[in-house]
Amino acid sequence: MxxxxxxxxxxxxxxxxxxxxxxxxxxxxxxxxxxxxxxxxxxxxxxxxxxxxxxxxxxxxxxxxxxxxxxxxxxxxxxxxxxxxxxxxxxxxxxxxxxxxxxxxxxxxxxxxxxxxxxxxxxxxxxxxxxxxxxxxxxxxxxxxxxxxxxxxxxxxxxxxxxxxxxxxxxxxxxxxxxxxxxxxxxxxxxxxEHPRLAEDHANARRLAEGLAGIEGISVDLAAVVTNIVFFRVTDERWTWQTFVAAAAERGLAIAELGHGRLRAVTHSGVTSADVDRAVEIVNEILRRQAALLRR
The missing domain is CATH 3.40.640.10 (Type I PLP-dependent aspartate aminotransferase-like (Major domain))
Known part of the structure; x- marks a missing residue:
């Protein structure tokens, strides 16, 4: 062993x-x-x-x-x-x-x-x-x-x-x-x-997951978020994962797709709580913008 x-x-x-x-x-x-x-x-x-x-x-x-x-x-x-x-x-x-x-x-x-x-x-x-x-x-x-x-x-x-x-x-x-x-x-x-700071990454991942869970059109399994990785899906039928990821990238938010539409975000030493809050804002802006365009 x-x-x-x-x-x-x-x-x-x-x-x-x-x-x-x-x-x-x-x-x-x-x-x-x-x-x-x-x-x-x-x-x-x-x-x-x-x-x-x-x-x-x-x-x-x-x-x-x-x-x-x-x-x-x-x-x-x-x-x-x-x-x-x-x-x-x-x-x-x-x-x-x-x-x-x-x-x-x-x-x-x-x-x-x-x-x-x-x-x-x-x-x-x-x-x-x-x-x-x-x-x-x-x-x-x-x-x-x-x-x-x-x-x-x-x-x-x-x-x-x-x-x-x-x-x-x-x-x-x-x-x-x-x-x-x-x-x-x-x-x-x-x-x-310096690895004890990993707890900050876990807290930021939880912060991100909870923020995303509060956005209509996003689905997150909060029970599965226990470390620094967050998986979520775009359930708003007006978006595909491809168009959503592209829209996020245009706004400086990098999100990966790991198969079958599962989107992944990972927190690390280069991501602060302010970055997490901005990421949630970006996702919210993307979905609200699309909804506003459809109402015109």
Whole structure:
């Protein structure tokens, strides 16, 4: 488990470290059990089991194993990969109880558990526990120094000496390597030391969600806003998500669409409460302007 960590490795991108970690853990020919996000965004290419909810049910993990483990016609999974917080589910967190259950499942099946903790420290703040209490159930953990924490670039993967040795070998095999990584690490140290301000991001996300929820023509699931990500939809039929996003961009408000019309806004160190209030004003202005044009 990561509580036995003695080594870490800095790289540029989260996805890169996820791929390296998967290959370092991987038993050749064995599948991995992943969340959808790791398939859609990280492209690791080793995915027999997927999940569209906030957590992979233990029954679904069990279903990823062949009925007869001794049957050589079927590969035995060698790795479970979880994400905490979960980006495509709106930044929701996986509970410690769930992580304990998955850890026990992995141990019973003699396979490894990797944690994509790109926003691990957001989960830590939301749950009110140290990050190590979340990471301790995994054999390896990756976290981002820029997402939320505010460093200009960089991600870290941590695990045992043997695991990191494998990551380095895979990175070299794939043409990786980096000089002057200490420059990234220095910025990362500052980000880690100042991470308690993440609570401000969470408060701003809640402020944004509540502001949007008060606008007619906007739908927000307030219960799902627990960290720094807000998902919402434009329910005003006079708008498509494309025209709405374009109108927002014209007014300096950047909003992303993550499939099926779900719009995403993320708060971070560069977003103040005043910025949030202005964003709500812009959305309100867009919808009110369209309504006024139709009344003419």
């Amino acid at each position: 990561v509580r036995e960590v003695v080594r870490g490795l800095v790289e540029v991108r989260v996805a890169q470290l996820d791929v390296l970690s998967h290959h370092s853990h991987r038993v050749r020919g064995a599948p991995h059990l992943l969340l959808d996000h790791l398939v859609q965004r990280e492209r690791t290419g080793v995915v027999p089991g997927r999940c569209r909810s906030t957590a992979i049910a233990l029954a679904d993990l069990e279903a990823g194993f062949p009925p007869d483990p001794e049957d050589p016609q079927f590969a035995l999974p060698s790795l479970i990969c979880l994400e905490n917080t979960q980006s495509r589910c709106g930044g929701v967190v996986l509970s410690l109880d769930y992580l304990r259950q998955v850890r026990q499942f992995a141990t019973e099946h003699n396979i490894s558990l990797h944690l994509d903790g790109a926003r691990l420290f957001n989960a830590s703040v939301a749950m009110g526990v140290p990050a190590v209490e979340i990471a301790r159930y995994a054999d390896s953990v990756q976290f981002c120094l820029s997402k939320g924490l505010g460093a200009p670039v960089g991600s870290v993967v941590a695990g045992t000496t043997g695991f990191i040795r494998g990551v380095r070998r895979v990175r070299k095999m794939l043409g990786g390597g980096m000089r002057q990584a200490g420059v990234l690490a220095a910025a990362g140290l500052v980000a880690l030391e």
